Amino acid sequence: MTKQDYYTITKKDGVATIWLDQKGEKVNKVGPEVVGLFEDLADSLENDPEVKAAVLISKKKDFIAGADIDSFLEVKKPGDWKPITQKGHQILDRMANSKIPVVAAIHGAALGAGLEIALACAGRVASSDPSTKMAFPEVQLGILPGGAGTQRAPRLVGLQKALDMMLTGRNIFSVPAKKMGLVDELVHPSKLHQAASKLALRIAEGKFKRKRKQKLLDKFLDGTALGRSIVIRTARKKTQAMTKGNYPAVPRIIDCVETGLKKGMKVGLEAEATKFEELLLTKASRALISLFFGMTDKKKNPYSDKAKKIDYLAMVGAGFMGAGITEVSITKDIDVLLKDIKDETITSAKKLIWKSLKKKVRRKALRKTQAEEIMGNVKGQLDYSDFDNVDIIIEAVFEAVGLKQKVLAECEAVTHDKCIFASNTSALPIGKIAAKAKRPELVIGMHYFSPVPKMPLLEIVKTPKTADWVVASCFELGIRQGKTCIVVNDAPGFYTTRILAAFMNEALLMLEEGADALQLDSAMKKWGFPVGPITLMDEVGIDVGAHIAKGDITEAFMQREGAKSTDVMVKLFEAGFHGRKNKKGFFQYDSKTGKKKRGQINNEVYQFFGGSSRKKLEDEYIQNRLGFTMINEAVRCLEDGVLESAQDGDIGAVFGLGFPPFTGGPFLHLDTIGADKAVAILNSLKEKYGARFNPCNLLQEKAKSGEKFRNF
């Protein structure tokens, strides 16, 4: 790559403008080969008598989208990357200390390395456009901001704000960015270049002074040694509690920031360069990067040529799921007929959506009129009127085959003959729902996860009869709704519910054997799940659990050799335990607020599991027994052809069920630890508990051949 392939320079009225425009790419990225292109930039600006100040601006719709992540995969051993970081530091340092002040003009995304380049500039002007956002997403890839971000960010916006940005990776939009001092000025995109030029000249003339308004408390916490040590200590404690030490990037980010603040920038940068490379070589980082690529990959529709555009949707069932699916649709300009049997349900669905829209209005991410327009895209109704106009129907009615078949029949009577019928069932086989359909080729499963606006996964379930264009169109719809889609084949429980059911069943069996519910939760959280199985059962609902226990998945499980299941969920449900829904479940709930009492098990429940005396187990034993039940089942899904690829299995488990993200998913985890080790664990469990722990054939094959599941 030459300089011209990355940037060009124009000069006018004493201001040199560096126009970023990486050749052959949609966005500007920073990779090892890019760093060198800026090596003599500061020198050439300083040596040009015409130039008094400079502006760094992008010709693309984003400023700089971040680092070139592909290049991270090349790093295999210590020393592969550290020199690159150090060279980057050197060049940014040179720019920061240049006699010619450079001002970054930010429009669109300035992420990771992009933001770090902007931070090394003498000033920053951002466009007020909603697309303008700044963030340090490195932590999500298991690494840290390696372009002096851990040093410059706390110095510019203060320790608290900088840590928040770096530890969460969240986006900072233009208005808050200005407020926190991340940028110096906000202007309309049309005035961005002009404003940046002017700021650059003012800095060159020494007329610009950055003022920071801070509350007294923040001045103490950010500005004094004592305050900072409190902030750092709190950050360590809080993040350790959340990550259980599974994400090495988190403490290292705090380390770098602390080192820099205590020992000066130079030492801080050295720490940053060292730790960046260390992190890059961790399994966690590699796993998180694989998820990033997987997610990017799943945002592209492999069947796009067959897809029909969906602009008009009918949602049957306005409960929590129905409301969520409606929200992610109407915000993407898809019209929705929201049908239910009760007006009140529709009203609460609308209230729920409005609450979420109002939050966006408050954050200035939406104008009020836009929120009203979005709200206008949904029409509530109790009948099937206008269903003849819609492209797709998604049903989220009560989970009963008979009812779903009835809804399908009623819909078929009123829709045109190209209208897709999607079921948002979490467990019922789509083939059964479609059994009496007049047009089974139009029937498909769209399994969303609750809460829909937050959960990124959509599991699309096709039957042998589902038409290709139907799959393609639903994939396209899912992408439009902001979802990461996997396509799986129809079978009891599909993929996600099936592996979850196996996992939950095992957790219940352990309770019956006398395990402590709280320990099951805490062990699995340590293993990396965001919530433990017992909490999850209360959240999802014991009614749902009971339903699954009576359903096709359990039936399928029971046909296997040595299978063991428990009907305790059914008994609990019949005894009136529904979980959080009716404040009666595994946990205790506050009688007034209805909130779950943390860490307090409802002892009544233990009566169903042989009394309240519980025995302490090894965490690792719990993790192996539950974790490998799920992993074994996942491999079985690939063996059965429910899953079409191991990558789908990883994406589905992580984004749908919260399978520990730092492992990259069950299949990448197997590749990391070795299938033979998994087989050994399962075999030892089998000895104790019988054939249900039989490692599945595919797993045994891989263990024998040493082949990997993922080509990553």
Next chain:
Amino acid sequence: MSKNIVFIDGCRTPFLRSGGAYIDLMSYQLGQFAIKGLLLKTGIDPKEIDSVVMGTVISNVQTSNVAREAALTAGIPYSTPCQTVSQACISANRAISNGIMEIMSGQAEVVVAGGVENTSDSPIGYKKAMRKKLFKAQKLKGMGDSLKFLFSLRPGDFLPDRPRVAEYSTNRTMGQDCEILVSNLKVNREEQDAFAARSHQLAAKAMEKGHLQEEMCEVSLPPKFKSIKKDNGIRPDTNEEKLARLRPAFDKKYGSLTAGNSSFLTDGGAAVLIMTEEKAKSLGLKPKAKIVDFVFTGQSLEDELLLGPTYATSRILKKTGMSLSDFDVIEFHEAFAGQIMANLNALASDEFARKKLGREIAVGKMPMEKFNLWGGSLSIGHPFGATGARLVTTTANRLIKEKGRYGLLAACAAGAHGHAMILENIS
């Protein structure tokens, strides 16, 4: 007409008495709901719409081209031009007619037309004297000027100037004008009350049968999202005895018009979708009616303010060579029961026909069994800018329900205008 133009469907919000649930809205939002409802009902891709024309009477300065705001928020793309028209109570008729003319002249193939009125949000301003002071105040300089301005203000300046529903030239309210009309055309109080009662009873029946529901979209407003599905002006228990007890509202001494036999202030929006017949075919849309013809008329402001339906009916019959007996469905806008009865008397009068309409004999006696069978503005309500679109939709829907062929609709308007349109059932 030179092109076959068809009516696909219409949609309106529930009509609510002024000061009701729409009080927090601006009028464009009522237009938004009506247009969005129409789009969802017909399933047409908003990109197909070439033009939007909306009528309104009390316009809001902030949204002076209310058609644009309504269309944009309803999801019609910004590339579709929008215009707002005003012709008092026939503003929506004017909007639809302008749409027809755009299609005929080749400017558009597909038009959304209708109107809005939010009388609950009428822009209340200051009187002329205060407006003048405020206008000058924009150029104030320095403390001295400001003080001078402050001392120039009088308590009376702060009195709000409400827009009055009155003729600007004659300074008479419409009620007063209607009083003149009923005296001249010999309509008594009992006839008016009987007609008003009929309107409410028929509307109540139509509501019960779901006919009115079919014209409507549900409205539900944040933050409570209570579903509004019905017009709230219809009083099924209205009868002549009850109405007879009311006092005259406009002429306390000799008058016969009461609040009960006059239309009430109403908020609402309505829209219709029209296009060429070929376009409907190519889009796979099933038209409900063909637009046969339309006319506008103007009358004397002195004593014929509300006689528009008579003049317009007479003219459109002449123009098309049709007679009253050709119609299976007739829909007149009911501003006042007195205005309807006066028009019916005028239409039936040979003398009026000779003197005013240039006809040998009367247009004819109104066949009441075909007339406003689903109620009218007296009962359903009359959002000035929107009523016209309701009339067109109701006429078309009635033609289908009653299996008729031709439908006639007519309306009067302030400014002494009249309008009539003929639809043909092609469903």
